[in-house]
Amino acid sequence: MQSSRQGKVVRALIVVWTGAILIFLYLPMLSVVMASFTKQRYFQFPVKMWDTRWYEKAFESLSVRDLFWTSFSIATLVTVISVVMAFFGALAFARYDWKGRKLYQRLILLPIFFPQAVLGLALLLWFSSLGVTTSWHTAVFSHLIWILPIVTLIMSIQVYSFDPVWEEAAYDLGASRLQVLREITLPILSPGIVSGAIFAFLLSWGNFPLSLFTTGADQTIPEWLYSKMVSGYTPMVPTLGSLTIGGAAGIVILSFVILNFYRKLRGRR
Amino acid sequence: MNGSPSVFLALREITKQFGDFSALDDVNLQISEGEFFTLVGPSGSGKTTLIRILVGMESPTSGEIHLKGNTINDLPANKRPTCMVFQNLALFPHKTVGQNVEFAMKIAGVDSQTRQKRALELLELLRLPLDFYDKNINQCSGGERQRIALARALAFDPEILFFDEPLSALDFRLRKTLEKELKDIHRETGKTFVYITHSLEEAMVMSDRIGILNEGKLIQIGSPDDIYNRPKNKFVAQFMGEVNTIAVDRIGQSRVRDSKTGGEFDLDSQAQEIDSGFLIIRPEVMKIGRSAQFMPNRIEGVLFNDYALGSRIQYQVRSADGENHWLIERLQDDPFSGNAGDSVVIGWRPEDSILVDQ
Numbered sequence: 001m002q003s004s005r006q007g008k009v010v011r012a013l014i015v016v017w018t019g020a021i022l023i024f025l026y027l028p029m030l031s032v033v034m035a036s037f038t039k040q041r042y043f044q045f046p047v048k049m050w051d052t053r054w055y056e057k058a059f060e061s062l063s064v065r066d067l068f069w070t071s072f073s074i075a076t077l078v079t080v081i082s083v084v085m086a087f088f089g090a091l092a093f094a095r096y097d098w099k100g101r102k103l104y105q106r107l108i109l110l111p112i113f114f115p116q117a118v119l120g121l122a123l124l125l126w127f128s129s130l131g132v133t134t135s136w137h138t139a140v141f142s143h144l145i146w147i148l149p150i151v152t153l154i155m156s157i158q159v160y161s162f163d164p165v166w167e168e169a170a171y172d173l174g175a176s177r178l179q180v181l182r183e184i185t186l187p188i189l190s191p192g193i194v195s196g197a198i199f200a201f202l203l204s205w206g207n208f209p210l211s212l213f214t215t216g217a218d219q220t221i222p223e224w225l226y227s228k229m230v231s232g233y234t235p236m237v238p239t240l241g242s243l244t245i246g247g248a249a250g251i252v253i254l255s256f257v258i259l260n261f262y263r264k265l266r267g268r269r
Numbered sequence: 270m271n272g273s274p275s276v277f278l279a280l281r282e283i284t285k286q287f288g289d290f291s292a293l294d295d296v297n298l299q300i301s302e303g304e305f306f307t308l309v310g311p312s313g314s315g316k317t318t319l320i321r322i323l324v325g326m327e328s329p330t331s332g333e334i335h336l337k338g339n340t341i342n343d344l345p346a347n348k349r350p351t352c353m354v355f356q357n358l359a360l361f362p363h364k365t366v367g368q369n370v371e372f373a374m375k376i377a378g379v380d381s382q383t384r385q386k387r388a389l390e391l392l393e394l395l396r397l398p399l400d401f402y403d404k405n406i407n408q409c410s411g412g413e414r415q416r417i418a419l420a421r422a423l424a425f426d427p428e429i430l431f432f433d434e435p436l437s438a439l440d441f442r443l444r445k446t447l448e449k450e451l452k453d454i455h456r457e458t459g460k461t462f463v464y465i466t467h468s469l470e471e472a473m474v475m476s477d478r479i480g481i482l483n484e485g486k487l488i489q490i491g492s493p494d495d496i497y498n499r500p501k502n503k504f505v506a507q508f509m510g511e512v513n514t515i516a517v518d519r520i521g522q523s524r525v526r527d528s529k530t531g532g533e534f535d536l537d538s539q540a541q542e543i544d545s546g547f548l549i550i551r552p553e554v555m556k557i558g559r560s561a562q563f564m565p566n567r568i569e570g571v572l573f574n575d576y577a578l579g580s581r582i583q584y585q586v587r588s589a590d591g592e593n594h595w596l597i598e599r600l601q602d603d604p605f606s607g608n609a610g611d612s613v614v615i616g617w618r619p620e621d622s623i624l625v626d627q
Contacts, residue, residue, distance in 0.1 A: 163357070163359070165355055165357060165359040166359055166361055166362075168326060168346075168355070168359065169353075169355055169359035169361075170361070170372065170376075171345075171346050171347045172324060172325075172326070172346045172347065172352050172353055173347075173352055173372055173373040173376060173421070173422075173425050174347050174348075174352075174373055174376045174377060174425065175347060175372075175376045176347060179376060183372075183375075183376075184361060187363050188361075188362065188363050
């Protein structure tokens with residue numbers, strides 16, 4: 001009797017605890033979404049009058065389209081470049097034993113721990129002393145410095161569980177180096193590559209401090225959100241914020257669906 | 270060029286150095302077509318290095334490998350007409366059983382219908398249910414995986430099939446079953462099998478010939494009968510399992526003296542010409558108690574303990590000072606009745622002992 005009552009209490013505590021954490025994590029995002037649907041100029045809780053006109057405005061606005069394309073272009077380029085570089089970087093990190101590997105493993109992770117604002121300022125100083133005009137192109141470069149180590153680390157986790165003997169076996173069965181890569185290495189490492197790509201895109205998509213220093217005249221969505229918060233707030237700010245969150249969530253869901261579909265397809269063949 | 274036309278694979282003076290360490294030292298070996306040859310050695314004997322050289326994953330420091338009279342030293346693993354069943358099998362985890370088996374054929378550009386037909390034939394040959402074709406590798410048991418790995422290698426249709434102790438991770442009973450199955454498959458396919466293992470017992474069951482490797486050197490090559498009954502030295506004799514070993518000096522044509530205790534024993538008339546070496550007596554030919562009393566060679570000792578081995582019982586007898594001990598085995602339906610601490614006589618016939626070199 002005693003123990004079953006204790007069990008009930010423990011279960012109830014677990015539910016309360018996880019609930020509290022979820023509210024803590026998701027309430028701020030929810031409030032942004034609620035703010036985007038209000039008719040008033042400033043957010044009040046509870047919301048008295050709901051409205052969707054700011055969404056209509058966002059979809060019609062040409063400047064929003066520009067912001068979207070700038071953010072999207074940076075994130076896409078960062079994803080492609082960092083996935084390719086981090087793939088080989090992760091092999092060097094987790095697969096091959098070579099002189100200096102320990103040092104490499106430490107050095108490659110250091111940029112993650114630099115304060116991003118300092119990193120952005122340092123890059124801006126470099127760009128101007130080298131005479132490079134900052135634009136969204138230079139932002140791609142600055143995002144890579146911070147994101148590449150993270151993607152390398154994520155892919156390395158997958159590489160650690162990769163047994164090189166699979167490659168040897170394929171090679172022994174007549175496959176060329178390229179066929180081994182296509183048939184064995186890439187498919188087995190693909191979950192790590194996909195999650196690395198998702199991280200790269202989302203981290204670039206939401207990055208503010210590095211973009212602030214290095215986009216020059218171009219503006220990304222997070223930069224715009226900040227500048228409008230400082231002066232000229234309209235409900236367009238939470239609207240665009242909500243759209244950003246929605247876009248990120250959409251990418252995560254889409255990649256899950258693709259991965260699952262791919263897995264099923266492979267299981268069936 | 271190879272002297273005998275039946276020589277299929279020939280190794281000439283193969284040496285492999287890793288820095289100062291000599292992993293293989295002047296290994297010479299000839300294997301015939303269709304043979305089941307097993308290389309046996311303890312860990313660190315160089316057997317893994319040797320098989321990796323034969324497969325093409327490593328190259329020898331010096332020496333030549335000939336296959337059907339052609340030197341294959343410079344052929345990389347993916348160009349050699351040989352393949353290997355790996356120690357951990359190395360089945361591709363992201364492919365189904367069928368896709369694993371078909372891998373070599375897919376690489377070779379065989380069309381998918383022919384591939385599937387051949388894969389199903391191989392599953393049948395290896396006594397695997399045909400519906401395994403679509404099964405996930407991770408859903409297969411240890412024994413099933415062994416068979417899949419073998420099917421995948423056979424699908425490559427290699428001139429020689431190498432095995433890097435694939436059975437070592439399995440439990441005893443399954444291993445025994447698969448050893449025999451492997452020998453059956455060898456007979457059915459007629460392929461040349463080269464197997465490496467650390468277990469001489471495993472080698473005995475399957476092989477036509479066995480090569481014993483120790484510290485990078487091939488010590489003895491022979492049939493299982495040769496290795497068991499005519500071991501070349503103490504290392505080979507002890508490799509099979511527990512044996513009684515007595516250090517002796519020759520004192521006559523057919524007589525030796527125990528160099529520790531001074532006891533004298535009769536030798537087999539066929540014994541090797543060795544001045545001093547070791548007398549090997551297997552536990553199963555050693556007698557104890559009444560059956561030992563009339564043996565020409567006898568030792569007195571004290572019964573220390575007995576151990577049930579299943580089909581046999583093993584007795585340990587120690588000398589009075591506890592310095593030496595001997596093992597005697599009897600069938601379990603013919604036990605020796607004695608208690609620990611009893612004084613006993615053990616003995617053996619001269620023809621049951623083997624005199625070997627250091």
